[in-house]
Amino acid sequence: MAKYLLLKHYRGAPAAVNDVPMDRWAPEEIDAHVAYMNDFAAKLRESGEFVDGQALAPEGAWVRYDGEGRPPVTDGPFPETKDLIAGWMVIDVDSWDRAVELAGELSAAPGAGGKPIHEWLEVRPFLGAPPRVTE
């Protein structure tokens, strides 16, 4: 088993095939989308593959250290050009192939017109902490 991060982007990923902003969907299309996401998480809980998942607000800022005795610098809210993470899910699965299969399923969530969004999801393996025996 290994853990993988499935990252959903507001921005920064290649455009989805069915790329209509959510605020232009019909209310029932939003309901269908949310239900799909909840069902997906519930199914992974049932299969013993779910670890964690959270949605992120689009607001936020870049922050950095600005030297001894000075407050950190922020460059203000995210402008249009920045990558934006919408949320993540952490899964613990038997193989990379299974992680890709699940990401594909998540990408098929319904969007505008009730059709799959085909959004691009980022899949990243977690680095384990303990060293394995290797010699």
Added chain:
Amino acid sequence: MDDSRLRELIPDVIGVLVRRGADFASAEDAVQEALVKAVETWPTDPPRDPKGWLVTVAWRKRLDLLRSQGARQGREIAYDLEPPPGPVPSADDTLRLYFLCAHPSLTSSSAVALTLRAVGGLTTRQIAEAYLVPESTMAQRISRAKRRIAEVSLDEPGDLATVLRVLYLIYNEGHSGEVDLAAEAIRVTRQLAAVVDDPEVAGLLALMLLHHARRAARTDAAGRLVPHAEQDRTRWDTAMIAEAVEILQAALARDRLGEYQAQAAIAALHADARRFDETDWVQIVEWYDELVALTDSPVARLNRAVAVGEADGAPAGLAALAQLDQALPRYAAASAHLHEKAGRLAEAADLYAAAARAASNTAERDHLTRRAARLRPAAPADGC
């Protein structure tokens, strides 16, 4: 009360219940309840025969469970109330439990979880913590595994190779939080070795002990990986090494070589050297030849190339490496090491950096990054 001694009784007790006709899932649940009861009462009222006590209490618990589920007719319960007189708990019961928990129809992760719970006697919370997943996730994994093997016939012969693979998977997780999975795997493998007479079980036990004996030396106080050549050998557990070597020699004497015995032989040769430069690399290469013949494993071939580099010099090692697929895990790390040994430092630095990017855990990545940095000229301190 010694928790691990209590847990050692679990596979036996579940085995007895299954032998008496309980299905695996209800036997396992009943034994968990009996354990809770044992923890409550034994400190003040220790039983003379702990295993007999657990069997009796677990059997009653199982009847309680059946009654509360209303799943049995009264006459069946009446029949069940008296435990059958025989047979005496035998090694077969315990062995069957190992086979059930590592059944080939289960995924590796399910088999690992079920083995830790039913054979190792860990709680679901402890297993979840060791694997860094939520308890509910691990509970689902275990209950799905139990449902799946409910359909497995008890007469179906088990696959010892699968059992050994599951135990080695557990060993290789090796977390040390509340539960040290490496120590747990050794404990369970010891029990298996006590009931099944097979040189490969002994080989796996010896292999785990040999790795374990050198564990303390493998990282420094700051948690950094210490490469084999630089380890402080006074931190090796020589008593554990001696025990492992004895187990291994008895297994090898039976002349039924398998992959775990071959791996243990290699580990024993490493453990046998008082200094790194006293390592018998020629013999290690010979054992890798055996291992490759047994498994045809690409990883064994890769490790063999590194050993050839020590036995016959870096050019020979690089030549052996050149015959392998560059996409193998740790290929870049092995190549970096051999390039460094051959004095080709700039190439070695690039290879260490590439290996660091491909590393699957942070300790290894950091170690390889430091190796790369050590071989490169320092960056200007004012750059940022």
